[in-house]
Amino acid sequence: MTRKRRxxxxxxxxxxxxLVLDQGYSITQASTSLxxxxxxxxxxxxxxxxxxxxxxxxxxxxxPEQRRxxxxxxRCRRLEMEKSILKKATALLMSDDWKRTR
Numbered sequence: 021m022t023r024k025r026r027x028x029x030x031x032x033x034x035x036x037x038x039l040v041l042d043q044g045y046s047i048t049q050a051s052t053s054l055x056x057x058x059x060x061x062x063x064x065x066x067x068x069x070x071x072x073x074x075x076x077x078x079x080x081x082x083x084p085e086q087r088r089x090x091x092x093x094x095r096c097r098r099l100e101m102e103k104s105i106l107k108k109a110t111a112l113l114m115s116d117d118w119k120r121t122r
Contacts (some may be wrong), residue, residue: 029054034082036061037068 028036039050040061051061067077071086081087
């Protein structure tokens with residue numbers, strides 16, 4: 021019999037971590053009252069503290085600002101890739117070999 025893995029929303033994670041960072045709860049107290057494992061809460065607290073310092077996380081962000089930054093970074097990566105493809109296509113079309121085959 022397998023246990024179903026619980027998932028938490030970014031808002032829940034942010035609220036849970038803010039209990040520790042902003043309201044003075046210990047990680048043990050907060051994890052017990054929320055029903056989450058201490059190690060998970062400790063990870064959320066660390067991530068929220070880093071996000072507040074402006075560090076963009078590698079995984080899913082908790083704060084709306086960091087989520088927006090991740091979306092924009094992904095868009096920039098996609099646009100850079102498209103630009104690179106267009107440059108290569110233009111170079112191919114402008115090459116002497118292409119002109120000779122016409």
